[in-house]
Amino acid sequence: MLFGPHVTNLGVRRALSPRHVAYYARRAAGGAGVIVTETASVHGSDRPYERAPLAADCAPGWRAVVDACRPALVLAGLGHAGAQGSSAYDQQALWAPSRVADVASREVPMEMEQPEIDALVAGFATAAGLAVAAGCDGVEIDAGQHSLLRQFLSGLTNHRTDAYADRDRLLREVLAAVRSSIGDRHVLGLRLCCDELAPWAGITPDSAAATLTSACHDADYVVPVRGSGLSVWATRPDLHTPPGFNTVLCARIRNTAAGAHGCAEQRVVLQGSVVDPVAAQAALDDRVCDLVEMTRAQITEPDLVAHVRAGTPERIRPCTLSNQHSTVLDVRNPVVSDEAEPDAGHETDPVPAPDGPARDVLVVGGGPAGLEAARVLGAAGHRVRLVEAAPVVGGALLLAAAVTGRERMGLLVPWWTAELARLGVRVETGVRVSVDDLDTATGDGTAVLLATGSRPGPLAWTGDAPALAAAEFEAAVLAGSVDAALPPGPVVVHDPLGDWTGVGIAEQLAAAGRATVLVTPDPVAGTQLARTGDLAPANARLDRAGVVRALHSRLRHAGAGRARLEHVWTGQSRVVECAAVVDCGHRLPADELWRARPHLPRAGDCVAPRTVYEAVLEGRRAAVEAVLC
Template sequence: MRLVDPVLLGRSTAPSRVLFGPHETNLGRDRDISDRHVGYYAARAAGGAGVLVTEIASAHDSDWPYERAPLASRCGPGWAAVAEACRPHGTVVLAGLGHSGSQGSSAFSQSVLWAPSRVPDVASREMPVELEQAEIDALVASFASAAREAMRSGLHGVELNAGQFSLLRQFLSGLTNQRTDDYGTDRTRLLREVLAAVRESVGEGVVGLRLSCDELAPWAGITPEAAVGVVESVRDAVDYLAVVRGSAMGTSATRPDLHTEPGFNIDLCTGIRVAAGGTPVVLQGSVVDPEQAQRALDDGVADLVEMTRAQIADPDLVTEVRAGATVRPCVLCNQKCNVRDNRNPIVTCIVNPSAGHETDDPQTPTKTHPQISTEVGGLISSEIRCGGTGGGRVGSGVGRESVLVVGGGPAGLEAARVLALRGRSVEVVEREDRVGGMVRVAAEVAGRGRVARLVEWLEAEVRRLGVRVRLGVEAGPEDVTGREVVVATGSVPGPWGFKVDGGVVLDVVEALSGETPEGPVVVHDPVGDFVGVGVAELLAGRGVETAIVTQDQVVGTQLALTGDLADANARLQWAGVSLEKRSRLREVRADHVVLEDVHTAETRQRPAATVVHCGHRLPDQRLDGVRIGDCVAPRTVHEAILEGRRAAGGLR
């Protein structure tokens, strides 16, 4: 079976075996499914998604896990609009239904959290109420009611969440279910009751189940062995099983960033598929490459493959696989698609700023292939520091319609790509011997090699579109006169913010481009993102005595936004990196540094032969023109690509 082949789920036929799974988007209007949801889902359906599961809606109004979390009783009109928008493409559209239980938030609901037992949540530390029979009955009835509403709205069915953030999983787990009644002695009872009630509501519609089959807490949680028994008890009640892992004990486990190898659930899914006894099984687990997805089908791992982040990055993924075209890569950074935090950011993507903004600017062309023509648009902002590093020398005889792009970082490459799609003649000049700018540097940081795929794709696209790319030459003011110019010259080292009296201080670019320093190294990290953490991890992995200095209470505070904070701190400690927290770097001397406690102002010394400065860089503004990326201000890769796209759209 091929990834692009149809598959039968219940009595519905999905046009491909690719599933776009449920995830937080913050696209909602209050707790409703909005027109932004409709545009977002319709783009993936048009791109060939076989099954699409909408953002998980709370089945009961006791559950309000985040501010814009959909509430099933309010989703009918929005579900109907999604169904109508996706219907021409044949996609099987399902309503995601769930209840977060003790992993919810009383801040929004202003009421007690529900749970199987009085076990405080490991993250919020809040003590929930233990559900009594009347509340359990109300919960079952609410799932049934939500399923009926989904069917009335024209959807094909529902998917129930017994995955990571789920009251149904909490009832299945010994971590959270310590009851002594029937719901404790038979932990599958509530799930079976909900499935029976939902099946009655949907009739011949599709019923899917997202099931955590490994909580990564073998001392009391659901293990793969225990999950087999759960699957055997419910397999006849569902039309497919989506196999996931994780619990409150490890919230990054279900959707980790690029430090975790793609396809991490393959072995788990293989075992569950045997237990499923013919019920279709969905592989989930950072699968973003079509080749890996196809191998999973070929090897009998699963019947469908969830490729959610891949389709955020490229909504036309299935269409492009069918056409043999190149797919825009997902780099698994989690920087703009992981939106479950108190900032309420809208879901989007560093490689595709149009994601989540399909209704904002529908006239910006973003790609075209001989077999494919798509017009979507976008607005936004992000979190990988990036940019071009310079330009080249311009040739003569360029026509009026020609545009010069100075700098071949992500901003410059995206501007060139979109200009070429608009029919302009484009030349990119770059002073280095390869394009990519600071993204190439970022790819050298420990565990982040995958980000280089972004500039590799951009370079391949601009060359495919006929853009002239010149490398290894410098552009000057005389080269940019008389033509439209986009300046993406990147950045230069920024201020250090500490006194230097001897010793060696390296900018992060110098440190990653040169040889490994000898002697102890101190990594100065005033920003708190992946750069300082990754550099420290990289150096320690090479056997260098390494310390990282941060003014914060924990190292890498910004990594909380991508779900990598706990894992990153663990990796640093495993690598032997000394963590100098709540400290400011005040002086660098010949053989040591002087650190100052942020609370007490007390100073202390630490041995250091070299300091690697991982602070913000400054814009390189030597040339005039339409400036984008790091030559405007320190930018993230998402902001750089967005600005490149906007600049291309703004030229005459």
């Protein structure tokens, strides 16, 4: 089981920090067999993001990680982002094989000459030597999607006519130099792009197999990955891509490694949204791979391996693959985490357990905040009763998961339900709680925690067109009654937020054969999906589905079969056909009980409607507050 390299933003300046150490140690304690640290730049010319580690500054951090993670093997991730880096921090030209502007930054890089190439090769060798001197069991070289080595391997970015027109040459030189530096007793891993999804000029599975045969003899293991600068979403896509998507590619590369001269002992690692231990074991049994990388799964559930070993796989917290907190390359510099495990990335300052003498606790609300609060209270030995007004628990999360493409979010609800049953928490649905009920409970010495969720906010447009709030539409999808909930005809999806709600609902409507217009004030639909890597795929899906995107627009009026839209810059109006509106606007707290008794702790959307992450985090915090009251 491998915990792979990924951006964490846990660093201090360009060094690994105590937060890194605690983060990796938690996964090692949970059973991860191989820990690959966050990729460190091997040369000062590379700084792809503000807190990107620099190998020259990492030796103390590597040593601390090794000491904290035994008996797991610790490998140092090493790389150079090349043209996919940033010149914003150190004011240096980006290095690249050729003068090909990066598709994301649009910056033209500097074409590397022999002195830069020599410095790069030496940088890899020196960094590898530093890592093993610090106690690491070896290194993993990044020739994957975000790497200069991939750029040399690819016809998309390598247009050279000198000796490096042999696109495998630099990789051969780097691997040979690193092997010479670390010797045969240490592990040398390689993360290799094996499909750029650009067959007209990029790396293909065939060319990757040839590279493996000709250039990779020095590597002890290979992790086949996919993607290029043209498809930055492809290496770790979100929940719209099925788990295990690299299985066929991995099997093909493994067959190549098994048959290649000098590669017979080379191990191949399956990477690609592997989140289910059963699927991981099947891949091993079917000889798809020799090791399995389950990085996001172990961010979500640090004890994944421990649960498998103990025969309790049902207790593994499901990984949603939403990327909402595990993908952190954005301008906010967020710290890596997970919506179902907010202690991830915060191991040095986790939410404390609600310890103390056992108490009776009433949790009002069965959404994510209430479910998590009840779970941690039950785990701490308190006697917990959870009541939910709806017929089933899950709240807004259950509704959100009803929309096509978001089904994985719903996996958390049965997990919580099973955990509450295991812990002896009483769950009662269809129960509405009044202020008098709260007073009776507190009068009897019962601690009370409010997690009552949210309600639709006021409409930002006028008119008498039939309208559903997003949650009402999702409930209709869950009940299979969309046609009954909306009249026939074109539907306008009003999306002032730009998250996955409006995009998903528009896709759902179009798939049902409805003419759909998605109205957004932003220059692109689903603008917030840039954070999860789904922005380009989402717009491609909308385009294929035939959804009309009204960009830079606000919905002003809907009625009489028409909707009037207004351009946010010019104020110019236009009219589209509209039989009904699905409104994906902001929601407000359902906080009536709390306003009547504001001394009671509360959590989740009844504080402020946000995401699952905040609901789970606040559920934990409010659990502590409740038993201390």
